[in-house]
Amino acid sequence: MDSSASPKPEQPTASTNAAAIADLLGNPTAQQQPVGKSSRRGWVWLLVLLPLVVTGVFLSPRLLEFLPETNQTADLTGMPLYTVQRRNLQITVTEEGSLVSDENVDITCDVAGGATIIWLVDDGDRVAEGMDIVKLDASVLSENATAQKIAYEKARALMIQADKDYEAAKIAVEEYKEGLFKKDLRTAESNVTAATERLQATQNTLAYGERMFRKGYITPQQLEAQKSAVARAKLDLGTADIALDVLTKFTKPKMITELESVRDSAAARFESEKAALELENIKLERLEGELLKCTIKAPQDGLVIYANSRSRDRETEIKEGLSVKERQVILQLPDLTRMRADVEVHESKVDEISPGMPAVVRVQDLKFSGVVTSVSNRPESNWFSTAKKYVVGVRIDGKSEALRPGFTAEATIIVADLKDVIAVPVAAVIEDGKEFVCAVKKGKGFERRVVMLGKSDDRFVEIVEGLQEGEPVFLNPETVLGESLSRDQEQASEWSGRPNTNE
Template sequence: MSNDQPANENAKPVPKSWLKSVVIVIALVGAFAVVTPMLFGGLSTTEQKSVLTHRIARGDLKVTVTENGMLESSNNKEIKCLVKGGSTVLWVIETGTLVQPGDELVRLDTSRIEDNITTQEIAYETALANKIITESDVAVAEKSITEYLEGTFIEERSLLEKEIFDAEQAVKAAELDLKSTTRLASKGLIKSLQIDGDRFALDSARKQLELKKTQLQTLELYKRDKETQQLTSTLQAAKARLASDVARLKLEKTRLEREREQLENCVIKAATAGMVIFPSAAEWKETPDIEEGATVREQQTLLMIPDLEQMQVKVGIHESKVGRLNTGMAAQIALQDLALEGAVDTIASITKPAGWWTGNMVKYDTIIKLDPQPGLKPGMSAVVDIVLANYEDVLTIPVAAIVESNEGFLCWVQSEFGVKKRVIQLGDSNDEFTIVTAGLTEGEKVVLNPLAFVDEAQNAALQPKQSSDPVDKNTSDKNTLDKKSLDLKKPDKKKSGKKSLGKKPLGKDSDRHDVYDNQSGEGATSTKAADTIDAAQLIAMGDKNGDGVMTKDEFPAKDRDQFDRVDTDGDGKVTTSEMEAIADALSGK
């Protein structure tokens, strides 16, 4: 026998059955690698390595509300603009300047007021002249009454009395003439016509007497009263004009003095010693209200001299939390390098104005009272933490692990079977952690930021009413099932027995994808033999409602376009036999 035989001639032939088993195992490993991303929450290997988890534990929880505020004094000496109608700032002292009584603080424009003073001086002099004239009219009216009663009336009455006396003498003479004529006529010495003439003369004298008596009566009973009334009315009118002119003069004088006072108000000086600061400007303004060239209105606060011994912090509390505040609550104030203690002093009953400069957020002004502390200055920024509640030995979950959905609040728990959804009930919360009242137990691990890593979380989360951009189906095809690998034939009905993709059931010692634990900072991704999963277990992992099959909405969103290829009988459900067909197709059966 020749010794040149190849070395492998002595080697034992490899059993074909063993080779076939190796091929099947490799194929099943490939099938597991394709199917598992769909059923384990849609996490790819890369995503599983980068995702963080948090281990649920008990501890203390402090619930606080944190807001930024500004330091101010609760007792400010306000320096206001006292110029009527406002004015323009010509010069203003720098904020933060220490002043003494009498120091000039603000100088306002005086040109308009100086013009008003000139105009008012003219009006005052005119009113003064009118008053003098009216005073003369009153004096004349008063003398006119005295002149009439003590002069004109007596003169007229005396004249009428003299005329009456003369008329009476004329009547007597006419009567004598008539008697003499009548006697002579009876003797025939004169004609009868002479008698008629004397009789007519007597009648005329008598009528003249009656007229004069009537005039005297009219003078005493009517004319005197009428003239007196007219003169009195003239006096009263003159006095009324005088009162008006006096009031006008007083008014014009007041206006003149006011304008002169306004001129003095254009130069504002300090009444007390202290540090001068500008008042807080509106939130939407980028510059202070008080600066050179700015227009200021009457009663507008230009400057303030604060009392540095009575300091406070004003913050705006959001409407969602203001209902939990009460006066007297403890507060911690971070002020530059100082940590101060304070308490809630007042809470506004109405909201502060909201606008674009506040992001349209509704907030309520809240005052935090501070104890006297040297070195505090108005305008310093502060961060205020108001303690709302303290909880001891409670189960908490990070806010980042919670997703709000139509089912309630959800989280995703990592277990040996993968990442599973869990409905939880929550209690009080701060900005980082929330109390869990039901749904989780101590020691369980939850996925942080599931919306970024778990497709099921993306589908379950409450969506906004409108989507700004359509979903681009071509943005990424990572972790998508290979379409060629799913181009399957219908399963053989004869192979109705349960196909196993492995020999061991999934248990404690089985392989699983672990993710980083944010408490330990350590993590690893390991993959053991894929032959530990059978078709029934794969279905159970993806079956959300527990009906024993997988529907299209139970598939990961990114793999749903492959559902129809897996659902070979077209009934809208993937059964255990159809999942076993995946193993058959990938193993070449």
């Protein structure tokens, strides 16, 4: 058969291509329209559909969020698993702090008004009881003590004089009562007796003279003289009687009163000078005591620790030349046989700790057993952080010559020792809203499982409810459960808290 006679295949033209595109775009009349007009309409439809396709590609991941959850589309091959099992779980809280002594002997400045340090023993030196460890400036006190010594001696001299005057006054009273008065009384009585005798003698002479005058033996003048002698004797007797009466009724009480007044005044002056001397002595003893306080001796054997302090607005460094206040601590002598670690525990964990809990204390390369002795009820002031931490005291059992106050210590407090409980790594639990969930492997997929948590340490958490022994759980639940987590959770992360139960 002649090949030239066979019909040749028809070559496509521009008009046929445009008609085909128009037909695909849903225009049944494309083949009936002119070729140029059909081509232009095809390009218009292409420009309209292209933005819609791009928008669909961009929005498709977000539209998938509103599709029903599925646990069969994720590729779980090679993801780490953990088989749920029972184990012993020791719940601990580990924090760092520093060593302090349970018993410190504080060396303070006891000088009234404070003083200036002129010498002190080196920080960290070992001292023996009775050694000089601090010397304070005593120059002003020494001058004051010397002046006070002079004042004391003057007061003592005045007191001695007052004492002697008082003794003399007491003797004067007794002297008059028992000596001078009796002598004056006897003199007065003797005068009365003598006057009485003279009166009697003159009266006898007058009576004899009168007889003699009647007989003419004496003259009238002699008789008158005898009568005058009797009158004078009567006057002398009356004077003697008056003197005796004045002595007993007036002179004696007056003299006793005067002497007793002098005696009592001397006694009062003596008591005054005595009190003044005691006051001056107290002042002197106080100054001498202050002088002794300027040299501080070690009350016991021990290691010297400077009592440096630091506050928000200033830092105090104990050194020579520092002016210290009265009762300010200068040094400390800690008892190195009774040491403890004071560690700062965050407020989220402090409620789990109580006195009596066992602990392990690590200091450098040393390890000691210990026990919690105290939990502070107020947080420590920290000007550099807003985190609230509480000081927990852990007593160290045992002794070591290597321990020093201020050493960094790490205390591991055993909060609970759980036996044979279901536990999983903390990486297997994630917080989803108000729930804690795990991703449990089911065949080739997974199951979102809500669990109830118990206690935990830094590695494992107790599962109170929600998992069974032998079930496999994923160690990266965030990746596995990413699409099934709560939509209001902006960023899921590995759970690391310590709740006792689910919220």
